[in-house]
Amino acid sequence: MKIYRFRYRRRVLTGVLKEEFLFPVVGSIFGDFSLASSPVPIGDVRVLPPVLPTKIVGIGRNYREHARELGNPLPEEPLIFLKPPTAVAGHLDAVVQPPASRRVDYEGEVGVVIRRRARQLGDGDPVDDVILGYTCFNDVTARDLQAKDVQFTRAKGFDTFAAVGPCVATGLDPAAIRLKTFLNGKLVQSGTTADLIFSIPFLVRYVSRIMTLNPGDIIATGTPAGVGPAAPGDRVDVQIEGIGVLSNTFSRPGGKEFA
Ligand code: MG
Helix, strand or coil, X not given: CEEEEEEECCEEEEEEEECCEEEEEEECCCCCEEECCCCXXXXXXXXXXXXXXXXXXXXXXXXXXXXXXCCCCCCCCXXXXXXXXXXXXXXXXXEECCCCCCCEEECEEEEEEEXXXXXXXXXXXXXXXXXXXXXXXXXXXXXXXXXXXXXXXXXXXXXXXXXXXXXXXXXXXXXXXXXXXXXXXXXXXXXXXXXXXXXXXXXXXXXXXXXXXXXXXXXXXXXXXXXXXCCCCCEEEEEECCCEEEEEEEXXXXXXXXX
16 A cells, blocks of 8 residues: 655645555544545645654664765664654655755665554564554765764754655565665665664664654664765655655755755
């Protein structure tokens, strides 16, 4: 099932995609819902970020090859950081390079979307009902500021630096999600969650023991090797099998932020 949030005739709706039509959700995607019988053609809507998280938890250095390419040792525990909810951008929105940075990188990632409130999960606790599904995520990073600052808040917290979408897909196997990133159509990253140092269930339990996870929260599970800069005018596509493609163009400040 692919769940979209979208604008249609000035209304913001959530809907489930069936072929080329979105069937509006009645109820909540985080609880029980049914589908309205009057679908909307997906070509007639503007796709919005699929969820509005209360927080985005990022995981650093969760693929061996990426840790190596940045010259970092492999972590013994997950390295976590936060991106603010104000950083969210949707499919086809512009990612804006701030004047404070001279190097903004793309980081294609698998995003885990939380379904229900969860805290203090134990090692053996199931996470199937905690996870709603998965989405494409671009953990945009001002690499020069990340190197300069002691922590990641500035480098990863600018508005539009958390591109997410186009939808949340349910029913994927968290241990076998394949991800590719394209820069102007050229393949630059390719990975699978089979290669994660810390698995998705492990991360959900781990984070829940630090902070309460709320419905709609996102865990960005880390990026494979192949990160690099994107300049204003470049397009970055994060493609995940079973989800779709998240496409964003990078722009200068003062450029057109939202399509
Ligand atoms: Mg990242």
